[in-house]
Amino acid sequence: MIKPLVTLVGLLHKSKISEQVRYASQALPQLSSEKYNIKRKDFGTIKSSDVSYFKSILNEGRVLTDENDVMPYNIDWIKNCRGQSTVVLKPQNTAEVSAILKYCNEKRLAVCPQGGNTGLVGGSVPVFDEIVLNFSLMNKIESLDDVSGALICEAGCILENLDNYVRERGLIMPLDLGAKGSCHIGGNASTNAGGLRLLRYGNLHGSILGIEAVKADGTVIDCLKALKKDNTGYHLKHLFIGSEGTLGFVTKVAVSCPVLPKAVNLGFFGVENFENILKLYKSAKSSLGEILSAFEMADFDSINSTVQNLKLPNPIADYPFYVLVETHGSDDVHDGEKLSRFLSKEMESGLIVDGTVTSEPSKMQTIWNLRESIAGAGLVVGYVFKYDVSIPLKNYYDLVPILRKKVGDKALIVCGYGHVGDGNIHINVTVPKYSQEIASVLEPYIFEEVSKLNGSISAEHGIGFRKPKYIHYSKDKSALQLMKDLKQLMDPNGILNPYKVLPDTV
Amino acid sequence: MIKPLVTLVGLLHKSKISEQVRYASQALPQLSSEKYNIKRKDFGTIKSSDVSYFKSILNEGRVLTDENDVMPYNIDWIKNCRGQSTVVLKPQNTAEVSAILKYCNEKRLAVCPQGGNTGLVGGSVPVFDEIVLNFSLMNKIESLDDVSGALICEAGCILENLDNYVRERGLIMPLDLGAKGSCHIGGNASTNAGGLRLLRYGNLHGSILGIEAVKADGTVIDCLKALKKDNTGYHLKHLFIGSEGTLGFVTKVAVSCPVLPKAVNLGFFGVENFENILKLYKSAKSSLGEILSAFEMADFDSINSTVQNLKLPNPIADYPFYVLVETHGSDDVHDGEKLSRFLSKEMESGLIVDGTVTSEPSKMQTIWNLRESIAGAGLVVGYVFKYDVSIPLKNYYDLVPILRKKVGDKALIVCGYGHVGDGNIHINVTVPKYSQEIASVLEPYIFEEVSKLNGSISAEHGIGFRKPKYIHYSKDKSALQLMKDLKQLMDPNGILNPYKVLPDTV
Structure with missing residues (x-):
């Protein structure tokens, strides 16, 4: 059942879902403000003098104002939301972000931060005429400590590029998601991205060591220490993790990178019913223990519609449910034995009806591609x-x-x-x-x-x-009130990513 | 070299350091206010009507006012700090904590939260006459989901008790520290306790799933969800993790518990110099990979003084440096092989000069006890x-x-x-x-x-x-200012654990 295991070094290049589904409907989506009946808040409107100021600090080429140039920055990738921004700014460093926000705060101009624009809740595109602050030019890697695994980089680095970089140095990024080919690490931090291997490597509140962020008034908050332990006062970085750019814009990130697994295996199994999936999960946690890196499920309709819509191969037959089990380990023989024991036991018990196991990079890619493509398959x-x-x-x-x-x-x-x-x-x-x-x-x-x-x-x-x-x-009333209080404290004019996260009334 | 490995289930009962060193000097330490020349802030002073109010909500037995009863709550365990509190309150539930804080906030009475009182920076004892709010009676375990590993409990649960409880159900607590026999999980959360196995199981910002806390005005902030992923607005729980009771008092905690390792091994090695320790660490990360659960060092003086002062045995000879390597895994044979390979390689390379490896609970306890006793050995x-x-x-x-x-x-x-x-x-x-x-x-x-x-x-x-x-x-000026702003927002009268964490001037 188990094929010979091979030692893998740099693999698992993910399909770029965002590219895969961008071919969906070319018609412009309805304006978000109309579709969802939203009223513009009382912000300043952009004057030509504002644009001139931005050009004075960023230079001409990094201030987009042409309607066609700006359009893609107004639309989210699932084409559900469309904003009406007329200005896109592309800062190259923290000082520029700080200068932009200081100016916008003084003029009460609203600003929408944008990373890879791969979000699914319309958080990274404007609603009205918010200025788009796009981080794509802030893509420098500052340092990597290959003993501790601490990576420091700018917010606009693309996750997949970072992963390729650290893999060459014996490490991996602690998060992985379908959008890795487009999403930015700053956006990952701001949205507390989860993804496929949280089970193994934990969430970003745990694996982000430090953050540099800019407050609405332009103040730079430097919590960029690359230390695993630092209990010196309030843990401010967590204010910026998951607050979706409404309390400050993340400009740099320090991330703890785990060791690159020397052995990777993937199993894809057919399962009769959902109850059996839970039993299988408990068994996998016990049998595979420390090497279990992902335990994913999909129902028949998920896999079947993806196979049909995107013409992708399903490596096994039709089943009511599918389970994908991945292992990351340091010893291919040991991992193979653990997986083999798990498989024999659960095929005998009937929890696994059928399946395939592989450590061959191209085959693993095929299976992961099928799993990751479910998200976009319906858009076709x-x-x-x-x-x-x-x-x-x-x-x-x-x-x-x-x-x-x-x-x-x-x-x-x-x-x-x-x-x-x-x-x-x-x-x-x-x-x-x-x-x-x-x-x-x-x-x-x-x-x-x-x-x-x-x-x-x-x-x-x-x-x-x-x-x-x-x-x-x-979130209950007290929690929502505290959110509102924090927003008022950090961004009293409400210019940072308005119409997002916070409800109008508490 | 490697002795036969045994499957371990409930082991590693730690020495209770706090008890071990409490026998140090019986003389009362100097008053903190005098020793460090601190001026009392402008809080209210406790009147008999206040004590009567507390007795009305807690009943007589849970309001301590007798000088001898109160004294132990005024002194930290390293006997460095002594406060002057005259009242200790022992609430039994969140509603009582809320009522106490609401009252104290209205009367501007300062309050010092106290868990196991095992802190090393005087954070858990009063400085002047702050009311001590002791959590020891809030020690109920509310629930444990043995599939997801989510434990929900009150703040006053002792870490070791929780660990024993979850071990019986195939799980372990994600943190471990010398003070586990006394420290409270609420205190661990409030101080973002690190400890011995952070390397493997991550920090508390990652492993705490939810928190319930009470703000200075008595408002209960309920973020007690026991979910691994919850991106609904600001991640408020992190405000209370590591802010040492100055932004709110933690009353309940939801923790993600990892699976109990079926195999545990411990190695204790002599090393020639510090450079070799770093090389050995890099090698251990690579060779032991996912089973590495602790990598600790101690110099000769650490071990020698502990052996001398506390009459503890050192299982190996004298060396300039010592390294303790622990593995947690799911398969004793695999783990033994990995450790054996690591050892052969590094004894041959000379990075390890001498050492012992064991999986026998009593021997592991002896080694851990030596390591954990260093902290208190000098106090003798x-x-x-x-x-x-x-x-x-x-x-x-x-x-x-x-x-x-x-x-x-x-x-x-x-x-x-x-x-x-x-x-x-x-x-x-x-x-x-x-x-x-x-x-x-x-x-x-x-x-x-x-x-x-x-x-x-x-x-x-x-x-x-x-x-x-x-x-x-x-922390730089901007970060300190933001800390001050947060304190002002959450606790405008400054009644929560005053004289702690925040500097007087920014």
């Missing part, structure tokens, strides 16, 4: 209502069949897939085109149910522009 | 200036020989030991008794040097009462 055939929720494991899959029934034949596909190891399920409802009628069947119903189950209405995608009105399903 | 013979700093690895040990020279024969022992894997070294300077003259030789010199090396002046012990005046060596 229509509009996708995407939900990203955490639900305690015993109720993890409950909502999918309920929604399937509720939406009926109005949907092309209702599917569930995600990171079982993190209690995080993605639910996609694909419809021929966006409809308010279906939206109102789904929302807020799905959030109410998640709240009843003590879950989170946004596991890893964040709140962004799309979900502030639902945030109360996951 | 005199006063110990204790420093807990992070320094980038290449300069990790530099300060010890410099200090040895600087202090000369005024010190009984100058020794360095700590968590190499975390870049965290503890430096103890033991003198016959506290002297201002020696203090001024050591401080601020040591903090200046750490700052020059881009280190942290407090790696894991925190700032507490002892170090606010040195915090600027690790």
Whole structure:
């Protein structure tokens, strides 16, 4: 069953989902302000003197004002949101970010930070005429300590580039996600990106060692220490991790990189029902222990629709559920033995019905590509209502069949897939085109149910522009008031990424 | 070389250092306010009507006012600080904590939170007449999900009790420290405790899933979700992790518990010089990979003084340096092979001169006990200036020989030991008794040097009462101003743990 294992060094280049699905509908999406009936807040409007000022600090080429040049920065990659910005700024260093924000704060000009623009909740595109501050030119790697594993780099570094860089030096990035070919590490930090291997390498609050960020008034907050332990006063960096650019803009990041695994294995299994997935997860945690690096699931509809829509191969036959188990270890023989023992046991027990195991890079890539392509597969055939929720494991899959029934034949596909190891399920409802009628069947119903189950209405995608009105399903009044107080403290004019994260009323 | 490995289930009961060294000098320490020349801030003073109010909500038995009853709560365990509190309150639940703080905030009465009182920077004892709010009666375990590993419990649970509880259910606590027999999980969270296995299981910002805390005005902030992924707005729990009770009091904690390792091994090695320790660390990261759970060092003086002062056995001969390597894994044969390969290689290379390896619980306990007893060993013979700093690895040990020279024969022992894997070294300077003259030789010199090396002046012990005046060596003006702003926002009357963490001037 287990094929010979090989030592792997630099592998697993991910498909760039963002590229894969950018070919979806070329028509311009509706303006966010109209689609969601939002009123512009009382910010200043950009004058030509403002543009001149920006050109004086950034020079001509890094201030975009031509309508065609600016357009792509107004639209999110799932083409759900469209803003009306007329100015894109591309700073090259922290001092420039600081100067821009200081100026904008004084003039009450709103600013939208933008990394790789791979977000799924409209957080990285403007709603009205916010200035887009794009980080793509802040892409320098400052240092890497190959003994401690501490990497220091600018916010605009693309995750995949960083991963390639540290892999050449015997390390890996502690996070991995489908959008790695486009997303920026600063955006990852600002949105507390989760991804595929959180199970093994932990979340960004744990693996980000330091952050440099700029407050609304231009003050640079330097918490960029590359130390694993630093208990000197308040742990300020965490204010900027996950607050989606509403409390400050992340300009540099120090990340703790784990050792590159010498052995990587991937198993892809067919499973009869969801109960068996939970049993299999418990067994994998025990049998594979410290080498378990990912435990993902997808239902039949997730895999089947991806295979159909994107013409991708499924390496095994049709099953009600699929499980992907990955191991990262330091010894190929040991890892092979552990995996083999796990497989024999669970094929005998019947938890695994069929499957394939490989350590061959191209085959692993094929399987990961299938898993990672589920997110965008529906966009090829229509509009996708995407939900990203955490639900305690015993109720993890409950909502999918309920929604399937509720939406009926109005949907092309209702599917569930995600990171079982993190209690995080993605639910996609694909419809021929966006409809308010279906939206109102789904929302807020799905959030109410998640709240009843003590879950989170946004596991890893964040709140962004799309979900502030639902945030109360996951945060109570006191917590929302504290959020509002923090926003008032850090950004009294509210210029940083407005219309995002915070609800209008608490 | 390697002895047969056994499968271990519930082991490694740690020596309770706090008990071990409590026998030090029975004389009362000098009052903190006099010793450090501190002026009382303008808080209210406790009246008998206040005591009556507290008795009305807590009942008689949980309000201590007798001088002898109150005394132990005024003194820290290294007997360096002594406060002057006249009232100790022992709430049993969050509602009581909330009622106490609401009342104290209205009356401007200062409050000092106290967990196991095992801190080393005077953070958990009052300075003047602050009311002590002791959490020892809030010690209920609320739930444990044995599939996800999420434990929810009250702040006053003792770490070792929690560890014993989860071990019986196939899990371990993600942190371990010498004081585990006394310290509270709420105190661990509030001080962002690091400890012995951070290298493997990460820090508390990563492994604490949720927190419930009470603000100065009595508002309960409920972020107690037990989910691994929850990106719904600001990640408020991190405000309370590491802020040492100055922004709010932690009342409940949700922690992610890793799987109990089926195989544990411990190696204790003699090493010729510090350079070889760094080489050995890099080799261990590569050879032992995912099973490496601790990599600790101690110099000759650390081990020798502990052996002498506490009459403990050293399992190997005298060497300039010692290294302790621990593995946590799921397969005893695999782990044994990895360790054996590492050992053969590094004994051949000469990095390891001599050593012992064991998986026998009692022998592992003997070695861990020696390592963990270094912290308190100096207290038996005199006063110990204790420093807990992070320094980038290449300069990790530099300060010890410099200090040895600087202090000369005024010190009984100058020794360095700590968590190499975390870049965290503890430096103890033991003198016959506290002297201002020696203090001024050591401080601020040591903090200046750490700052020059881009280190942290407090790696894991925190700032507490002892170090606010040195915090600027690790935090710049902007960061300190933001800390001050946050304090003003969360606790405008400054009643929560005053005289701690924040410097008087920014």
